[in-house]
Amino acid sequence: MTTAPPLAVAAEARQIPQRRAGRRRGRGAYALRVVLAVVAAGLLLFPLYWMVVVAFSPRAELFSRELRLWPSTFTLDNFTRIFTEYPVVTWLGNSVVITVFVTVLTVVLNLMAGYAFARLRFRGRNVILLLALSTLMLPVQVIMVSQFQLVTRLGIYGTYWAVILPSAATAFGIFLSRQFIIGIPQEIIEAARVDGAGHVRVFLKIVLPLCKPLIAVLILLTAMSTWNDFAWPLIALKENYLFTLPIGLLFLRGQYTVDFNMIMAMALLATLPMVLLFLVFQRYFVQGFTRSGIK
Secondary structure (H helix, E strand, O other): OOOOOHHHHHHHHHHHHHHHHHHHHHHHHHHHHHHHHHHHHHHHHHHHHHHHHHHOOOHHHHOOOOOOOOOOOOOOHHHHHHHHHOOHHHHHHHHHHHHHHHHHHHHHHHHHHHHHHHHOOOOOHHHHHHHHHHHHHOOHHHHHHHHHHHHHHOOOOOOOHHHHHHHOOOHHHHHHHHHHHHOOOHHHHHHHHHOOOOHHHHHHHHHHHHOHHHHHHHHHHHHHHHHOOOHHHHHHOOOHHHOOHHHHHHHOEOOOOEOHHHHHHHHHHHHHHHHHHHHHHHHHHHHHHHOOOOO
16 A cells, blocks of 8 residues: 655645635635626616606605605506507507518528628628728718608608618628628538539528527617617608607607606506517527627
């Protein structure tokens, strides 16, 4: 039977306290990160929480001197009033129709353009991509006049298409799709090409099944931006029955008084669909950005 040298035993004994101290420091750092994450999440979620509290609170309670972080009595009166006094169902339906059409068109066009820029070889490819990306530096307000003239000359002003068509592709979505598709191994695509597959079949059978995280990111970003858009639908839609929920919020603000409870109830109705959409696609969100090479 062999025994360890005395020097080795002594060195091992000296390392035991160091390992214990390292584990304690690791647990302390982990606990600190958890606390910071909880505090940051609380700060970010507090406005949403306060919106819920005000939406379900009586109107008189909002102007009381006593600060309440929880309604004394829950009431649905604010929701009842906005549904009876305003065409909220119509505005909600308009938002859903416009958001669905814009999201579908944007995702399809962005994916097709991203595949073209990533896998096709044609003259001026990089120049066209740079020109498209340069539009990201322009504020949206700069092109609104030209956009308004365009939809007017096309004869679609005052219709859904005046909101849908100008949003049916984004430079950032094209760039994100290109970066993601570039990350797909070329060997897979070459193997399909050897089997006789053309670009359409490669795109539908090979690229699209591998782009689920990218599709989730595009759906989430496009739906959120379209659903919350206010300025352009307000310009492009001229009839009240075509307005969306963000524009409808403007009608809840009176000339002399503001009913914050009704506004918060309306804002809660406008926020919940996007919160649910994020919960559905959030597991793909980070993966879609990381695989696209964007930090």
